[in-house]
Structures are given as structure tokens and as C-alpha cells.
Amino acid sequence: MLIKELKQLGAEVHGYALDPPTSPSLFDVAKVVSTLASDTRADLADLSALKSSLLLSSPEIVFHLAAQPLVRDSYADPIGTFVTNTIGTAHVLEAVRGVASVQAVVIITTDKVYENREWLYPYRENDRLGGHDPYSASKAAAELVVESYRKSFFSGETAPRIATARAGNVIGGGDWAADRLVPDCLRAFQDGKPVQIRYPDAVRPWQHVLEPLCGYLLLAEDLFSGVVREGAWNFGPDSMDNRSVGEIVNETAKLWGGNAIAEVIGGDHPHEAGQLRLDASLAVQKLGWKPRCSVAVALMITVDWHKAWLAGEDMCEESVRQIDRYAG
Numbered sequence: 001m002l003i004k005e006l007k008q009l010g011a012e013v014h015g016y017a018l019d020p021p022t023s024p025s026l027f028d029v030a031k032v033v034s035t036l037a038s039d040t041r042a043d044l045a046d047l048s049a050l051k052s053s054l055l056l057s058s059p060e061i062v063f064h065l066a067a068q069p070l071v072r073d074s075y076a077d078p079i080g081t082f083v084t085n086t087i088g089t090a091h092v093l094e095a096v097r098g099v100a101s102v103q104a105v106v107i108i109t110t111d112k113v114y115e116n117r118e119w120l121y122p123y124r125e126n127d128r129l130g131g132h133d134p135y136s137a138s139k140a141a142a143e144l145v146v147e148s149y150r151k152s153f154f155s156g157e158t159a160p161r162i163a164t165a166r167a168g169n170v171i172g173g174g175d176w177a178a179d180r181l182v183p184d185c186l187r188a189f190q191d192g193k194p195v196q197i198r199y200p201d202a203v204r205p206w207q208h209v210l211e212p213l214c215g216y217l218l219l220a221e222d223l224f225s226g227v228v229r230e231g232a233w234n235f236g237p238d239s240m241d242n243r244s245v246g247e248i249v250n251e252t253a254k255l256w257g258g259n260a261i262a263e264v265i266g267g268d269h270p271h272e273a274g275q276l277r278l279d280a281s282l283a284v285q286k287l288g289w290k291p292r293c294s295v296a297v298a299l300m301i302t303v304d305w306h307k308a309w310l311a312g313e314d315m316c317e318e319s320v321r322q323i324d325r326y327a328g
Contacts, residue, residue, distance in 0.1 A: 001026075001172065001174075001209055001210060001213055001319065001323065002063065002065070002213050002216065003015070003032050003035055003036065004030070004032070004035060004319055004320060004323055005210075005213060005217065005323055006217075007035040008320070008323065009217075012037045013035065013036055013037060014036065014037050014038045014039075014040070014053070014057035014059065015036045015038065015039045015040065016040045016042060016050065016053050016054075016066075017040075017041065017042075017066060018041065018042075018043060018066075019041060021177070022176040022177060023176075024176055024309075025174070025176065026173075026174030026175065026176075026319075029174065029309060029315045030174060030315045030316045030318075030319045031315075031316040034316070037057070038056075038057060040053045044066055044084060044087075044088035044091050044092065045083060045084070045087070045088065045091070047091045047094065047095065050091055050092070050095045051094075051095045051098055054095050054096065054098075054099045054102075055098065055099055058099065058101040059099070059101060059102055060101055060102065060103050060104070060224065061102070061103065061104045061105070061106070061220050061223075061224055062092070062096060062102055062104070062105045062106070063106050063108070063216065063220070064089065064092045064105065064106070064107045064108060065108045066084070066088060067084060067085050067088075067108075067139075068080060068081045068084040068085055068135070068138075069110075069135070069177070070135065070177065070178070070179055070180070071112075071133050071135045071136070071179075071270070071272060072179045072270060073135075073179070074133055074134035074135035074136075074138070075133060075134065075270045078134035081134045081135055081138050082134065082137075082138045082141070084138075085135070085138035085139055085141075085142055086138045086141040086142050086145060089107060089142040089145050089146065090145045090149070092105075092107070093105070093145070093146065093149040093153075093154075093162070094149075096160060097153055102160045103160055103161070103223070103224050104160060104161050104162075104220055104223035104224040105160055105161070105162040105163075105223075106162075106163055106164075106165055106216050106219055106220050106223070107142070107146050107162065107163070107164045107165070108164075108165050108167070108216070109139045109140075109142055109143055109164050109165070109166050109232075110135075110136070110139045110166060110167070111123070111166050111167060111168050111169070111205060111234070111236065111276060111278050112131070112135065112136040112139060112273070112276070113129050113130075113131065113136065113139045113140040113143055113166060114127050114128065114129060114130060114140075115127070115128045115129060115130025115131075116130065116132065116136075116273045116275075116276060118273065118274050118275050119275065120275065120277070121277070122205075122236070122239070122242075122277035122278055122279035123234070123276075123277065123278055123279060124234070124279045124281075124282070125166075125231065125232040125233065125234055125282055129143055129144070132271055132273070133270065133271060133272070142164075143164055143232065146162060146164050149162070150162050150230065161223040161224075161226075161228060161229070161230050162223075162230060163219055163223060163229055163230050163231060163232070163233060164231075164232045164233070165212065165215065165216055165219060165232075165233050165235060166232060166233065166234050166235065166278070167207070167211075167212035167215075167234075167235045167236070168204065168205030168206060168207045168212070168235070168236040168237055168278050169181075169204040169205060169206050169207070170207055170208070170209040170211075170212060171206060171207070171208060171209065171298055171299065171302050172208055172209035172210065172298075172301075172302055172305070173301070173302050173304075173305020173306055173308075173309070173315075173318075173319070173322070174305065174309075174315070174319070181197070181245060181248060181249070182248070182252060182299070182302060184196075184197075185249060185252045185253070185256075185260075185262075186252075186256075186302075186303070186306045188260075189252075189253065189256045189258070189260040190306075190310060192258075192259070194261045194262055194263045195249060195253075195260075195261075195262045195263075196262070196263055196264075196265045197245055197246070197249055197262050197263070197264055197265070198264070198265060198269045198272075199245055199269075199272055199274070200244065200245050200246035200249070200262075200264055201244050201245070201246065201274065202244060202245045202272060202273070202274050202275075203242055203243065203244050203245075203274070203275050203276065203277070204242070204243070204245070204248075204276050205236040205237050205241065205242050205276065205277055205278045206237060206241055206242075206243055206248060206295045206298065207235075207236065207237040207241065207291065207295070207298060208293055208297070208298035208301065208302070208326075210293075210322070210323065210326045211235065211237070211291055211292065211293070211298075212235040214289065214292075214326075215233070215235040215283055215287065215289045216235075218283075218287045218288065218289050219233055219283075219287060222287065229286065229287070233282060233283050233287070234278045234279060234280045234282065234283060235278075235280055235283055235289065236277070236278030236279070236280040236291075237278075237280075237291050237294075237295060238291050238294075239277070240294075241291070241294060241295040242277045243295055246262075248295070248299070249262045250262070251295075251296065251299050252299055252303065255299055255300055255303040256303060292326065293326070301322055301325075305318060305319075305322065
């Protein structure tokens with residue numbers, strides 16, 4: 001979706017990534033490659049390839065979103081998670097050092113970088129970082145990498161300006177990842193099966209993916225224009241949209257219709273935080289960003305997107321329509 005938004009704004013967009021991790025994927029069904037000026041398939045672990053790609057494309061703004069993004073996968077492959085999320089971020093910044101055209105860098109981490117104390121208080125950017133699971137810890141470590149590079153190599157007047165962005169639990173059409181709540185719901189419901197959930201009372205800051213993407217663009221614009229906005233930025237929903245897993249499942253089932261239901265599976269599961277909320281007041285006050293749609297609307301347009309895909313509609317056009325409706 002970010003690539004589609006950038007293209008609509010008139011940007012020349014170059015991509016650097018591995019092959020899509022799922023089939024189907026948003027990249028394929030929304031024909032994302034058609035909007036790219038170049039599409040380099042390589043690993044962040046390959047620093048030489050990354051440097052070459054950046055030099056060739058000569059970007060002015062770099063968005064770093066590549067990640068191993070799943071908590072449960074991080075338990076299965078902790079080393080790979082740290083390599084991708086922490087060392088990969090260091091590689092991006094190291095590659096940027098050698099590209100004179102870069103003026104702004106936005107590094108996407110996660111709302112899970114905070115030391116979770118299971119409280120109702122929403123985390124602010126200056127709260128302590130932590131991480132119980134390897135995914136959260138790898139992203140918190142990436143934040144420290146960014147701060148180190150900023151102070152060590154990007155502190156001069158002409159140096160690129162760098163910021164990190166911490167979004168809530170994003171939802172939206174085109175996500176087929178395993179062990180994500182809404183994709184799990186949609187897979188189960190389309191197959192006529194109950195969706196299985198582990199922690200129905202866990203609370204998260206749910207938001208449509210277009211919400212933080214709008215924030216990333218505003219942040220990049222300020223960085224690029226020289227309005228110094230370095231540091232960390234939260235992008236989360238209004239407090240009323242901090243909802244439990246059970247509430248999200250029930251609302252998704254209602255939107256899907258038919259006999260869509262959920263079942264709680266017992267047994268031992270890897271640790272996941274019970275309470276997580278974000279305070280996005282800094283972005284509201286300093287960037288002029290604010291959430292535009294409720295979680296109810298976010299779920300509705302996510303289900304609509306998925307049903308349109310099942311109906312064989314043109315998902316490139318549908319994705320652009322959703323962006324236009326959000327921007328309007």
C-alpha cells in the first residue's frame with residue numbers, strides 16, 4: 001500500500017526485498033511491481049547487494065519496512081529474527097552512509113519495542129524499551145542501532161535525518177500471513193471453519209494499515225524538508241479502538257456473515273503480552289497526524305477487500321480505490 005501511495009504522489013519508487021513470503025500475496029494480486037521503477041530481489045543480510053542497489057537508485061528518501069514480523073515465528077527462529085530485524089537495520093543504515101542523495105530515512109519498528117508492564121497506561125516514545133520474545137527484543141535492539149548510527153554517523157548539518165516509527169496492530173486487505181488474527185479469521189471463515197484463538201482477552205491498539213502509512217509519509221516529508229523531526233514516533237489509534245482479541249474476532253465474524261464463529265484453544269502457548277496501548281499524542285501535536293477511521297471501519301474495509309479478491313475483482317484497482325477513499 002505504501003508503494004501505491006508513493007506512486008500516486010508522483011514518486012519514483014525502487015524496491016529491495018525478498019520474494020513475497022506468502023502465496024497469494026498483496027505484491028502479486030495488487031500488481032505492485034507495475035508501479036516500481038526497479039525491483040531488486042535480495043536479502044538485507046547481503047550488505048554488498050544492498051549498497052549497490054541504493055547507489056544505483058540514488059534515493060532521496062528511504063523507507064525501511066523489511067522485517068521478520070511475527071512473534072510466534074521468532075520463537076521458532078530467534079537467530080534469523082535478530083539477523084533480519086537488528087543486523088538488517090544496521091545494514092540499511094550502513095548502506096545509506098555511502099549514498100550522498102539520501103536526505104531522510106524512516107525506519108519502521110513496532111509497538112512491541114516497549115518493556116511491557118501489563119498496565120493500562122499507553123506507552124509513550126520515551127518509555128523504556130524491552131522485549132520478552134525475540135521479535136520484540138530484536139525490534140527494540142533495532143531502535144538502539146538507529147540511535148547509535150544517528151549519533152555516530154548522521155549528526156552533521158548535511159547528514160540524512162533519521163526517525164523511527166512504531167505503529168499499532170495493523171490490519172488491511174492483502175495480508176495472508178499465518179498467526180495474525182484478522183488473516184486467520186478470514187482464512188477460517190472462507191473455508192467454513194471456526195477460527196482458533198489463543199488469548200481472547202489480550203488487548204491491542206488496532207488500526208487500518210493506511211493510518212500509520214499516512215503518518216510515515218508526513219514524517220518523511222518533515223525530515224526531507226529540513227524540519228527536524230528525528231527520534232521515535234508512535235502511530236496508534238484512538239483509545240476507544242484498543243480492543244480485545246475476542247472483540248475483534250466477533251466484529252470480523254459479524255461482518256463476514258453466515259456461520260462464522262471462533263473457538264478458544266487451550267494448552268500452553270508461547271508468551272504474548274496481555275495489554276498493549278500506544279500514546280500517539282506526539283504525532284498528533286507535532287506532525288498534524290491523527291487517526292481517520294475507527295477499528296469498526298478498518299475491519300469493514302478489510303473484509304470488503306478480501307471478499308472482492310475472492311470474487312475475482314481487480315485488486316490493483318480496489319487497493320487504489322481504498323487509498324482514494326481514505327485520502328478523501
